[in-house]
Amino acid sequence: MAEATTAAPSPAPAPKPANVTSPEKAVLSVTRQVFMTHTQGTLLANRQWPTDMWRNVWDSFSYRRGAMVLGAIIVGLTAFGFLVGEFGETIQFFHRNYLLWAASEFPVMPSWPAEALWILVKGVIVLHIILINGLFLVWWERKISAHMQSRLGPIFVGGWHGWLQTLADGIKLLLKEDAAPSDRDHFLHALAPALVFVPILLCFAPVPFGRELAAANLDIGVLYVFACSGISVLGIVLAGWASANKYSLLGGLRSAAQLVSYELPRAFSIAPVVALAGSLSLTKVVAAQEGYWFGVIPKWFIFYPVVGQISFIIFLIASVAETNRVPFDIPEAESELVAGFHTEYSGMKFALFFLTEYGYVFLASALLSTFFMGGGAAPLPFLSVLPSWFWFVGKTMFFAFCFLWFRWTFPRFRVDRLMDFNWKFLLPWSFANLLFVAPYLYL
Amino acid sequence: MSSSNAVGYLAGIYQGFSGTIKGLMVTLRYLFKPSITVNYPVAKLKPYDRFRGALLFDAVTCIGCNLCVKACPSDCIDLQNMTTPEGKKIAKVSWYSIDFGKCNYCKLCEEACPTKPKSVWHSLDYENVFFSRHEMVRAWQQGDPWCGTYFDPADKKYRVSQEQIPIEEIPARR
Amino acid sequence: MLTTVLFFVLSGFALAAALGVVLVRNTVYAALLLGGCLSMVGGLYALMGADFLFAAQILIYVGAIAILFLFVVLLAGRRAELSEIPFNDLVLPASAAAVVAAMLLAGIVLQINGISSDLPVKPAGNGLTTAGIGQLLLGPHALGMEILGIVLLVALVGASLLARGLGESEDPMAPVPAPAMPEANGDLAHGIVPAKEPQQV
Known part of the structure; x- marks a missing residue:
């Protein structure tokens, strides 16, 4: 016998021979016997094949319960919106009273410090919109990607379907070591995340979140948003260069080429909307979409025949490209470039890039609902009992869902085809769209 | 155009x-x-009946015939027969051991086993995780549970691995 | 008060960044400082109430031109070449050009001081700069804008001609001929030479 085959210790003292001499035949009839009970978890013994499970999903209790929970969430949110009501006017009221109070309390002071403080408060609110949006969208992206792939996604953190998962991730990112290549350009490597993040903060200034709910009612809102979002490219290119990594550099170069190119059809596709609204101000674009045709069809720009749809599709595609998301994610193509421009970033710097990406997703969705879906306008006249911010956030979240949906459906573009698609398809059609809008202006 | x-x-x-x-x-x-995956540590799937999980061993039914040792392609099984006081081997196992570090879950030992019910067989347990290399080597004496014991070098004792959470009670198949 | 403080801060940063563009050795930093300088100038526009000009400045100069500069710098040089001395051999013509530019600038500044100290910063219009600029561009200055459009079109055509190469005379709209079908025994399209089958003896 091969003694060396097992690492079992050499036999301990042999058992008593008495046991050996009379082997009991009775023990041969072995019954079912639990040798160790499992202490945690329930056993899904009667699990079906997926195809059997999917054939009639409504038979399963958990599916019915899930549908009921979803319905309850929607009803609850609607009730919440109904109860809260419009608060744009309330904020205006607060603002007026605050200024009056400041003027009466500090009569010697000029009025601008009070105004500056109010602007600061608005800036902090906008910042928190971005942060909370990041918190929510990351979780949502994980859940939706999981369910599109028939998985469950994060499920434990926070108790209910992992809704606090992003918070846990954020704490992890805060506590992480800031590992960076020693060959990096120290100043630019640290500057790049800030340069990427600050523009998104600026971009949200003119976005109307509902009636009277814009942080700044800018006369040039459309141009301003496009201008500020263009600055982020600078940060991305610098991040690519300062990392001293060939993949980062490639990602930075690709993003420069892609983002500068896709800004053109994005801006030109908005030109018909601006022409129809007659103003660059986002609130006036929203105001131009109020009302209903025949009392049912809302006068949203997406419902203007031909021109609205072409504009919408071009703007949607270009927005996906501008936010660096699949299928236009060549700047950070993970299967080609590791992680592209943020390969060499970790910890909070990486989190800033991440936050910016989701901020831009939110911004693009907000712009889509502002330009084409009437901002805070209700889809049907009788639905306007719900406040405008409710409709705005609902539409924005729908478009944010579309962004996630595209991400988990489409494969990535090749670099040259990406450029071809932009210059040879989107841009000519956005020019042609300017032609299509002309009849509307004479009607 | x-x-x-x-x-x-x-x-x-x-x-x-x-x-x-x-x-x-x-x-x-x-x-x-509905998702096809389950929420693993909370909900566990039961594998199909022919799944080859961790090996179990019943020292009572074993006749010490050495067929499983010869069948094992990775040499992970070892056994010692009991002896009479005169030193003659009898059809009873004194020590049996399986090194799960070497085992490749091929079921050849179970097929080779001549007893009825089988003395060595695959359970449905896919959770046989090990926290040390010592736990990988399972040893059985008469009277040990089917999942076996391991040798703890810290206090030089044989003990049942407490961390192992079996997926189910042992099925009737043997 | 606030306007004056902001004006001095912005112009100070703009001047510092402009100096940095010329003096910094690292070309990437120079391009970045150029972007900073241009955005400070955009801030000055905003301060004067020319908000359309501000947005256009940021959109075109910071969002496109500075990034193109960076793009070219990153594409062109390796790390070692990025810190060349930015002074070239043409010191004499350069200093002559600098003197002429300084004289022009001084002339303009002196003239402005001579005329008036507070120029109207907003263009004539209905108070909205965007609408005013639009009416001016499509009203009295329509011809100039059209000519500018033609110049840009010519530049575009020229760029595409340069990109395609002058020697090619083929119809640019013609579809690219499909590559020849690869031989049955080997994938010639990918330049793979078919392996010879071993001789059967």
């Missing part, structure tokens, strides 16, 4: 968009299907 080219161009655009929409519909359909 001739008219046929223009028609082809527009048809290409239509095809591209319709294909895109089709793809989106597929993912949307799957979004609303």
Whole structure:
């Protein structure tokens, strides 16, 4: 016998021979016997094949319960919106009273410090919109990607379907070591995340979140948003260069080429909307979409025949490209470039890039609902009992869902085809769209 | 550009968009299907009946015939027969050991086992995780549980691995 | 008060960044400082109430031109070449050009001081700069804008001609001929030479 085959210790003292001499035949009839009970978890013994499970999903209790929970969430949110009501006017009221109070309390002071403080408060609110949006969208992206792939996604953190998962991730990112290549350009490597993040903060200034709910009612809102979002490219290119990594550099170069190119059809596709609204101000674009045709069809720009749809599709595609998301994610193509421009970033710097990406997703969705879906306008006249911010956030979240949906459906573009698609398809059609809008202006 | 080219161009655009929409519909359909994965540590799947999990051993029924040792392709089984006081081997096992570090879960030992019910067999346990290399070597004496014991070098004792959470009670198949 | 403080801060930063563009050795930093300088100038526009000009400045100069500069710098040089001395051999013509530019600038500044100290910063219009600029561009200055459009179109055509190469005389709209079908025994399209089958003896 091969003694060396097992690492079992050499036999301990042999058992008593008495046991050996009379082997009991009775023990041969072995019954079912639990040798160790499992202490945690329930056993899904009667699990079906997926195809059997999917054939009639409504038979399963958990599916019915899930549908009921979803319905309850929607009803609850609607009730919440109904109860809260419009608060744009309330904020205006607060603002007026605050200024009056400041003027009466500090009569010697000029009025601008009070105004500056109010602007600061608005800036902090906008910042928190971005942060909370990041918190929510990351979780949502994980859940939706999981369910599109028939998985469950994060499920434990926070108790209910992992809704606090992003918070846990954020704490992890805060506590992480800031590992960076020693060959990096120290100043630019640290500057790049800030340069990427600050523009998104600026971009949200003119976005109307509902009636009277814009942080700044800018006369040039459309141009301003496009201008500020263009600055982020600078940060991305610098991040690519300062990392001293060939993949980062490639990602930075690709993003420069892609983002500068896709800004053109994005801006030109908005030109018909601006022409129809007659103003660059986002609130006036929203105001131009109020009302209903025949009392049912809302006068949203997406419902203007031909021109609205072409504009919408071009703007949607270009927005996906501008936010660096699949299928236009060549700047950070993970299967080609590791992680592209943020390969060499970790910890909070990486989190800033991440936050910016989701901020831009939110911004693009907000712009889509502002330009084409009437901002805070209700889809049907009788639905306007719900406040405008409710409709705005609902539409924005729908478009944010579309962004996630595209991400988990489409494969990535090749670099040259990406450029071809932009210059040879989107841009000519956005020019042609300017032609299509002309009849509307004479009607 | 001739008219046929223009028609082809527009048809290409239509095809591209319709294909895109089709793809989106597929993912949307799957979004609303129940997930096929389970929430593992909380809910556990029971494997199919012919699943080859961790090996169990019953020292009572074993006749010490050495067939499993010879059948094992990775030399992970070892056994010692009991002896009479005169030193003669009898059909009873004194020590039996399986090194799970070497075992490749091939079921040849179970097929070779001549006893009825089998003395060594695969359970449905796919959770046999080990916290040390000592735990990988399972040893059985008469009276030990079917999952075996391991040698703890810290206090030089044989003990049942407490961390192992079996997926189910042992099935009737043997 | 606030306007004056902001004006001095912005112009100070703009001047510092402009100096940095010329003096910094690292070309990437120079391009970045150029972007900073241009955005400070955009801030000055905003301060004067020319908000359309501000947005256009940021959109075109910071969002496109500075990034193109960076793009070219990153594409062109390796790390070692990025810190060349930015002074070239043409010191004499350069200093002559600098003197002429300084004289022009001084002339303009002196003239402005001579005329008026507070120029109207907003263009004539209905108070909205965007609408005013639009009416001016499509009203009295329509011809100039059209000519500018033609110049840009010519530049575009020229760029595409340069990109395609002058020697090619083929019809640019013609579809690219499909590559020849690869031989049955080997994938010639990918330049793979078919392996010879071993001789059967």
